[in-house]
Amino acid sequence: MNLIWLIILSMTLGYFLFIMGPLIGGIIAFGIVVGCLFKGLFLLIDIKKKLSVLVPEAEEIAAKRVTVNYLRDRDVYLNYLKQKENNTEQ
Template sequence: MEEALCLSWAILLKKLCENWRGYLYLFLSIILSAVLGYILLMMGPIVGGIAAFGIVVGCIFRGLYLLTDIHKRVSNVLLKEDKAQKAYKDYLEEEGK
């Protein structure tokens, strides 16, 4: 039992060491979000609410922009015609004549 527990901790530690930057950025974003929340609470309900609304709407618009950009890039890659599709299209055009 102790060996399995030690092995699982070793695997977890190995994964943590492989991706430590990701965890560091996550920790930093948690700390910064807590500080931002505290600042918004100290501003009062009106000013803090307006600032929080602006942050949320800005994040939503940024996410929509990124989704649109990803869609454009993926659709350009998927719409390219390969040799088999081109040959089939040419065959259909010849058969139609």
């Protein structure tokens, strides 16, 4: 039912824009189209912000993985040095 009302409203708006003449009607129609494009852009930005909170970006995941690997490798190397030092003392 909403679709029917939107179609009737659009037809009425189009008729009034047609009656107003090409200059004024064109300016109003241009404003409507550009306004809809900007609204869509802002909605996309809003959706991206909400999704980035839910799903971390691949770069953040990769950075965490590199950090964990570095710390693990560093701990392994430090343990190796301690064992080597203990072996040389004995």
